[in-house]
């Protein structure tokens with residue numbers, strides 16, 4: 221460590237024991253931190269990964285244990301105190317002390333907030349039995365169990381999660397309807413052209429799409445079990461299982477009176493600092509992206525890891541702003557899609573490699589001539605190479621794009 | 626250092642190739658990572674550790 225670095229803290233407390241939290245802990249050790257380390261998580265499970273929950277775990281293709289982030293021995297070797305099944309309930313900012321639901325008082329020199337998101341419930345509360353949300357392993361188990369005997373699934377919400385679950389359920393042979401406000405599923409995340417292809421793929425595989433529609437209410441039978449979804453357009457769709465996938469909100473309830481700025485996430489500076497000795501990483505963090513010159517919050521797996529590495533660096537005194545190229549992937553039917561950059565609805569889209577008709581291509585999105593995003597469809601390597609140009613744009617210190625997230 | 630790559634966990638993000646191009650590549654047809662060198666020399670060790678750190682699927686395991 222160089223002499224200009226701040227002294228390393230004596231105790232780091234990481235709140236949220238999932239992708240961003242565990243990676244922060246690992247990165248601290250890797251970067252030479254030898255002080256004490258506590259990882260506090262609300263869930264009972266050892267840290268596990270979420271992307272397989274809507275794919276291999278939901279389909280049953282993977283044993284649940286394949287989704288663990290690290291084997292228990294690896295976590296053991298971290299030399300961290302792992303406190304699971306006990307959510308943080310309160311943060312005293314000046315004292316840097318976290319109180320947990322079970323009444324623990326944890327004082328630290330540095331606190332890392334990595335509590336992710338909570339899914340938005342359907343209007344009017346939890347809904348009748350057979351209504352599901354999907355964020356956790358327990359959610360995935362419950363949904364998988366219901367799908368095993370389901371005859372009709374209705375997915376409310378046409379974002380990434382809704383589209384993925386519709387694809388997985390359909391592959392399991394379940395009669396599936398996907399509805400949402402957009403003209404094509406995931407149009408906001410993919411742009412219209414690729415989203416139209418995704419819609420075709422869903423239709424070809426037997427998913428019923430109801431674009432431009434929404435759920436006005438959930439209908440229950442006499443046993444308080446869901447029996448249908450009343451559509452905004454009027455009719456009732458019969459259903460015995462419903463997934464509500466209408467987005468998720470940052471899990472910051474425990475920070476309400478902490479004095480931190482909460483504005484669609486924990487607001488941070490360019491170094492992911494939320495306050496004196498307090499940092500945030502992953503889906504919950506909204507930080508100042510120096511190249512985009514505005515606060516950004518990303519809900520994707522690559523960011524959880526990369527931002528955790530950045531936070532570990534910041535804690536140990538590296539003065540490097542965090543300014544990644546946003547990227548995510550999704551797997552649905554026979555399509556593996558990669559997106560780099562920021563999709564904007566009015567970008568000019570050109571196929572630069574492959575052919576959409578052949579099921580493999582890379583498309584470049586440009587606004588006023590400048591590359592803003594790259595979408596790869598079954599061409600992950602080629603998409604990454606085409607996206608290299610974005611790295612240069614995103615590593616500039618000044619505003620690089622006027623696109624909005 | 627020994628590198629183990631679990632190809633069925635790989636999600637084809639290509640981050641390992643960016644981090645350690647001497648040790649990882651991606652298949653042209655589906656982007657799945659391939660190991661070019663399962664026992665990389667000491668001078669690549671730092672790059673390989675970085676590759677394992679950034680892999681979003683935790684598909685890269687290292688043993689010293």
Ligand SMILES: Cc1cc2nc3c(=O)[nH]c(=O)nc-3n(C[C@H](O)[C@H](O)[C@H](O)COP(=O)(O)OP(=O)(O)OC[C@H]3O[C@@H](n4cnc5c(N)ncnc54)[C@H](O)[C@@H]3O)c2cc1C
Nearest residue numbers: 236238239240262270271307308335336502503520521548
């Ligand atoms: C089903 C599903 C599929 C996905 N698929 C993809 C994909 O294909 N590609 C992609 O790029 N991204 C995908 N994502 C997104 C990706 O999983 C997230 O971006 C990533 O999990 C974010 O990690 P995180 O650690 O910030 O938050 P989380 O993974 O949400 O972890 C936060 C943790 O904090 C805990 N917690 C919450 N409140 C408290 C509290 N008060 N005290 C203590 N602990 C608390 C939670 O229980 C949780 O374990 C998917 C997400 C889901 C849910």
Ligand code: SF4
Nearest residue numbers: 635636638639641680
């Ligand atoms: S970084 Fe991980 S997921 Fe990405 S290509 Fe390499 S092994 Fe696969």
